[in-house]
Amino acid sequence: TDPIKYFTFSMIISISGIWGILLNRRNIPIMSMPIESMLLAVNSNFLVFSVSSDDMMGQSFASLVPTVAAAESAIGLAIFVITFRVRGTIAVESINSIQG
């Protein structure tokens, strides 16, 4: 029953990450923290299934996911910094100032 426990654990974290994005409308950086936890949960899911099915493809993919996560968090924060510099506020309603 061990893969089931790991799987439900990572599923709960990833679904609560999805819910965190949807419910959290306060600030832009707080809205992107559950994205990172969701990426971590999916990554841990890859690793759990790679161990339980004795396949190395899961691990070689799971070593590339943190690079994507770090890259998109860096660029997301850079965009947030510029939006704050231009706009002066970080309310989520003003996110369509970067439209177009």
Added chain:
Amino acid sequence: MILSVLSSPALVSGLMVVRAKNPVHSVLFPIPVFRNTSGLLLLLGLDFFAMIFPVVYIGAIAVSFLFVVMMFNIQIAEIHEEVLRYLPVSGIIGLIFWWEMFFILDNESIPLLPTQRNTTSLRYTVYAEKVRSWTNLETLGNLLYTYYSVWFLVPSLILLVAMIGAIVLTMHRTTKVKRQDVFRRNAIDFRRTIMRRTTDPLTIY
């Protein structure tokens, strides 16, 4: 038992990210998630990933989020929060994701309820492991550096693009910093700028 000890702070902190009032708290709450998930990976025997995950997730991502939250004056729980306004639609979308999970569950390998099954696994010892066993890093390197080396080189390009993108986006051309124009500096002919004195300046007439 160790699994539940490791996973319960992760689950609680994963839910508390949304509900924290202080924005610094909501950046600090994913840190137990990352730490306990890497502990879970240690339980699985993946020592390399259990060491890499704190370095990448906590050391890079959470720290940069903390920089942003601290440097920009994010107010504590702005008054127009109103979670209940978004709860119907986002609750329905979350429930749809939750419902999609049940397509995967309830198989033979992943049952819905973890009951005690009759499959008692045979305890056998792999004696070849006791002589020389591959570490997690060696098994990864056996694939990533030899056969699938393209999968290793493409994320380096991704990181390069991310680095260039972050620098280009936030570069602020200030007028207070003295800069030199490189092409103008290279175009100066030294034979015209430096004169040679034929008289000795130290002799006093």
